[in-house]
Amino acid sequence: MESKNGEGVRNKQDIFRDFIANGAFPTESDMQVTESTIELTRAIAEGSSGVLVKNLYLSCDPYMRNCMGELPDSAQSYIASFQPGSPIPGYGVARVLESGHPNFKKGDLVWGITGWEEYSLITAPESCFKIEHTDVPLSYYTGLLGMPGMTAYAGFFEVSSPKKGETVFISAAAGAVGQLVGQFAKLLGCYVVGSAGSREKVDLLKNKLGFDDAFNYKEEQDLDAVLKRCFPEGIDVYFDNVGGRMLDAVLPNMKLHGRITVCGMISQYSLEQPEGMYNLMNILLKRVRMQGFLVFDYYHLYPKFLETVLPQIKEGKIVYVEDIVEGLENGPAALVGVFYGRNVGKQVVVVSRE
Amino acid sequence: MESKNGEGVRNKQDIFRDFIANGAFPTESDMQVTESTIELTRAIAEGSSGVLVKNLYLSCDPYMRNCMGELPDSAQSYIASFQPGSPIPGYGVARVLESGHPNFKKGDLVWGITGWEEYSLITAPESCFKIEHTDVPLSYYTGLLGMPGMTAYAGFFEVSSPKKGETVFISAAAGAVGQLVGQFAKLLGCYVVGSAGSREKVDLLKNKLGFDDAFNYKEEQDLDAVLKRCFPEGIDVYFDNVGGRMLDAVLPNMKLHGRITVCGMISQYSLEQPEGMYNLMNILLKRVRMQGFLVFDYYHLYPKFLETVLPQIKEGKIVYVEDIVEGLENGPAALVGVFYGRNVGKQVVVVSRE
Structure with a gap:
């Protein structure tokens, strides 16, 4: 699929169609798989510092739900909305084809x-990272070694002030971030429990990821009791x-001087009105x-x-x-699946294995 | 009112009658003014490390509402319930009459x-402080120089990480703690706004306590707008x-990396069910x-x-x-008034001016 001078090559795209309503779950029809063409040799304008890449792996992340709505001004500092009619922007791993930027050269791998x-x-x-270590699966740079991995690391070690022997609870624990937080906590010597939304995930937490205990929140009527x-x-x-009722159930179960690290509130992203929280007094108590x-x-x-x-990773401790999933054709379904908790582990879309 | 050997003196008391229901506001009839007697010379048992004091000033504090209900186990670490049939326990300033404790001697002033x-x-x-500085009003040791003052100081400087030039909002700003937080913030060079529940208090904030602005939350339909x-x-x-709907209105108005210091939630103490909070997502955003x-x-x-x-204080900067109010007879009404916001400034009950 080489391009010759002035000749376009196919560029398959997952287009974001239009903003979705506040209280709606995303569906596949909010996206469209299309084909355009791109002139690879002319993609970077003269004097531009852009980088032309061939995408290899794409990342499906919960925060992307917020970009599918028209964000209020107050949230713009958090993340920008997607542009209707344009390809979905998101984290990914890619190979540099041409570079106008001094940090990157042709052939580099970036995420x-x-x-x-x-x-x-x-x-x-400038916001991309050059991939230096390629003796691990490249897809890891969408998860374990990319944004979700850094999220787990910073959120646990920098924000949560964890100490050996402490008790740690993680919601959406089988997800891209949660599974790592749990393993970090175990390595530190904490007692670690995770919640997830299926028996398969609970099994994963207990039997593969080393959690001390885990439960399926969908099977529990009384979160406080569990x-x-x-x-x-x-x-x-x-x-x-996850936020919402799980956070509200956790509040009365916090220990003195406990810490709640808010990494995400996926349960609230697709609600028209957020769920009410009633146990905030525990912050004080x-x-x-x-x-x-x-x-x-x-x-x-x-x-x-x-x-x-x-x-x-190399020692097998993590x-x-x-x-x-394979192919941009399956991207929309994979992304939608994340908001229904269909993915088991970090959801990745393969664009090309080169 | 000296006691001779074996002869009791009058000991007027404000007795806490019985636990009040979850959703109820305290009333004066929850307390009773009675007279008992006390044998001052025999009050301290042989070998005991107790201290017999003559009470001078008593402090009416919002936290006391929580002690009037039967506290759930989870809250016992916060503060203990009052004992029905016993005098109300609370902060005060007192003169030591007899001491079985090495830290205190007859004649000392303590709070x-x-x-x-x-x-x-x-x-x-052991939990009392000896008063060393008496060139300020003694009643200040129930407020400015006592528990509420320390609360304001620790809550602002130790918990809130304030910086010169920042914007600071304080609810219940004319209260025992709030008025000091505002002055600390002004001295640091912050822009300071307070809310309170009457025009008189708002006037006080703007014209006596040096707040940059203030509003009466009872006159505002739309807290978000104000x-x-x-x-x-x-x-x-x-x-x-105050917690509750004020806290919920503040959340979307926080700046990036803002800090919310939860000192009290007086609006919630007398509700059967806490108010729902809907804007927690801003913690993340x-x-x-x-x-x-x-x-x-x-x-x-x-x-x-x-x-x-x-x-x-001596330089008039604070x-x-x-x-x-004067007299234990007026204690119950003064304490109840705090939960209706009737007090203007720190509510003190004078037991004796010696």
Whole structure:
């Protein structure tokens, strides 16, 4: 699929059609698989610092639901909305074909924000990371070694102030971030329990990811009761990926001086009105610290993170579960699936294995 | 009113009658003014380390509402329930009449937890502070220089991470804690706005306590609108004394990396069910830190606090508004008034001016 001078090559794309309503779950029809063409040799304008890449792996992440709605001004600092009619922007792993930027050269592998298409012109490549270590699966740079991995690392070690012997509860624990937080917590010597939305995931948590205990929140009528059963002495650290009624159930089960790290609130993203929270008084009663964070504020720690995690991967101390689908054709279904919890482990879309 | 050997003296008392229901506001009839007798010379048992005091000033504090109900186990770490049939326990200023404890001697002035009565036997005097500086009004040790003052100091400087030039919002701003937080924030160079429940209090905030702005929340239909008017760029620090719908209105008005310091939630103490909170997502969107705290964890800073605040009082840089009633007879009404916001400034009950 080489392009000759002035001759376009096919560029299959997953197009974001239009903003979806506040209270709606995304569906496949909110996206459209199309084909356009791209002139690879002319993609980078003279003097531009853009980088032309061939996309290899794309990442399906919960935050993307927020980009599918028209975001209020107050949220624009968090993340920008998708552009209707354009390919979905998102994290991915890609090979540099041409570079106008001094940090990157032809042939480099990078991860960062790219587009859901075969070829992308990355106009702000400063935010991409060059991949130096290729003795691990490349797809890991969408998860374990990419944004979700950094999220787990920063959220746990930098935000949660964890100590050996403490009790840690993680929601959406089989997801891209949760499975790592649990393993970090186990390596530190914590007692770790996770919640997830299917028996298969619970089994994964207990039998593959080394969690001390796990439960299927969909099978539990009384979240307070199951938390009391799992944590008779209370929770020191709650790593929250879901918000809503799980967060509300956790609050009365926090220990004195506990910490709630708010990484995500996926249960609330597709609701017209957020669920009411009634147990905030526990913030006061238990002197709890609740801290929202975004990985963007911690990317300066990425080298330190790699230094910590790469050896742990190679020694088998950290494992990572991926849910991989093949082809941009299957991208929309994979992304939608994340909001229904259909994925088991980190959801990845393969664009090309080169 | 000296006692001779074996002869009792009158000990007027404000007795807590019985636990009040979850959803009820306290009323005067929940307490009873009675007279008992006490044998002062025999009050301290042989070998006991108790301290017999004559109470001078008593403090009416919002936390006391929580002690009037039967507290759930989970809250016992916060504060103990009152004992039905016994004098109300609470902070006060007192003169030592007899001491079985090496830290205190006859004639000392102390502040700490005592009883709502003329004479009290303090059985755990370790938690009392000896008053060394008497060139300020003694009643200040129930407020500005006592528990509420330490609360304001620790909550603002130790918990809120305030910086010069930041915007600070304080609810219940004319209360015992709020008025001081506002003055601390002004001295640091912050832009400070307070809310209170009457025009008189708003006037006090603007014209006596040096707040940049203030509003009467009872006159505002739309808390979000008034917060946007007062803080067009958002709030860096919210010092929360009230919880509930004010806290929920503040959340979308927080700035990136803002801090919410939860000192109290007085609006919720007398509700059968807490109000629902719907804007927690902002904790994530704005990377907000929300931290509950209790002054007990910061009393080791009391000497440093005095060192800071005493000169500021003497130089007139910090002022303090008290609402003083005379006599234990008026104690129940004064305490009840705090839960209706009737007090203007720190509510103090004078037992005796010696």
